[in-house]
Amino acid sequence: MAEIDKIAAELRPRSGKSSARAARRAGQIPGVLYGGEGPPLAIALNRRELDRELAKGRFSTRLLDLEVDGKVERVLPREVQFHVVTDQPLHADFMRLTAGASVTVMVPVHFVNEVDSPGIKLGGVLNVVRHRVEFRCRADQIPEFITVDLAGRAIGDSIHISAVKLPEGVTPTITDRDFTIATIAAPTLKLEIETPAAAAVTPEAAAAATPAPAAPGKG
Amino acid sequence: MLQPNRTKYRKAFKGRIHGNAKGATSLNFGAFGLKAMEPERVSARQLEAARRAIVRHMKRQGKMWIRVFPDVPVSKKPTEVRMGKGKGTPELWVVRVKPGRILFELDGVSPAVAKEACELGAAKLPIACKFIVRPTEA
Incomplete structure (x- = not known):
């Protein structure tokens, strides 16, 4: 310790x-x-x-x-x-x-072997769904972090808690489902070319598209 | 540019911005972010300019999130029109930003690139901002 x-x-x-x-x-x-x-x-x-x-x-x-x-x-x-x-x-x-108390703590997640992930090599982005995961364990056995191995992960893959090797005596508080820790997403950033039609949208046009407000009701 | 698809009312009061942000004050998605330090109405056009500056500096890498949405219509009267005769027509959409509010979040780029991108984005905004990093966990 x-x-x-x-x-x-x-x-x-x-x-x-x-x-x-x-x-x-x-x-x-x-x-x-x-x-x-x-x-x-x-x-x-x-x-x-x-x-x-x-x-x-x-x-x-x-x-x-x-x-x-x-x-x-x-x-x-x-x-x-x-x-x-x-x-x-x-x-x-x-x-x-x-002495011997058990506690619920949020433990940080570390990601390793990013260079061995074909998804990240192809420009995918590691989308961390949970930066920290809640665990229940003895107070003197709180892990410093949990490690997620990204080797072999492609774009579109999800990494769930079941794929993570947890230390003994450490259990996640969410037990009803195999929750997601991270995904490898395709990059969403694009250098967009602004179209004249998109630029022409004004609040006036949006207001025109709104339906007539309901009759005011009091009380 | 960001704007609502439909609204319940066409025009809104100007309003005043009091106090600090109560929510959206810490990073929820990415590892880096841009935090507002002053209260101000930020327009959709300014947000879009900041977004473009950030995205261009990130060069198609990484991921970004916009944590604000301009949903307050601002009206203006035409030039050379006498006062009175009712409120002007809606001209732009703004978001009322309070100090402490996270405006943008980034991830998937190096800290140096994220900082430079955020500084370029902050230069497009009418308020002082600061670059923030998710606290070290280990």
Whole structure:
């Protein structure tokens, strides 16, 4: 098992938006620690430390040791919220893990042997349907990634979960069907030559094509 | 150019664009994308210009997705017409874009080509945009 990183946090005195905003003003990232046997705790993380862990990748499938006021707990990050414009982290959720706990995690998919795929050689595009797949497994056996072999795949082929060799003890949460992970599609990009007829379509023409609106009904 | 096939009403209010995008703020399909940083009405013509710039730079490789659709009609009065006498005729279709909205997604090309293509596409749009990459998973 990979080395477990340690991340420090402070207790926040209160929960709620005012406390979260105060933490952000102080250069910290508000978060919450829940699950296991302890009570849910409002915490604040060091922004730089969290950024460093996020940059390492696989943040949501890696176990961490979270030190809150001197007490170290084994946790699994469950969610990080990001600002929609700046993409800076706004909040982080951590779940306490108990011994032998099983968890549901989203595991990234890696694709190998793209050069051995006749479909991709012919200009096909690997269309990834699921960049991550949800699995249920023990917390200490979370796979880093699952590998999909593209060797011998032609344009039009679909790669389903049944074609992927999964580690022992790891089961997909979707069990009712053999779901698709990726397909090899023909390239859809074309350098189109604009036709005069296509260019002449205006909103006025589209409006003319619309049926008369129904009689307004009130109440 | 993108436009609705049929609409319930011919003309729409101008409206105002408030706040940040609530949906379509992260990549859903491709590995790269172009994210709006400012609020603005983007016309179908501008979107088409951006799409062409991106596609041409990708040179028939890869795949792209357009995550917005211009479905708001904008009306204009003819030149040298006095004010009043009703609203003008619909002239163009726009999409109201909020900051944080993903406009285009790309996949199947190298990061360098995707970045250059997105920069060329962003130059055709009336708003500041940024190039985004799917976060590393491993």
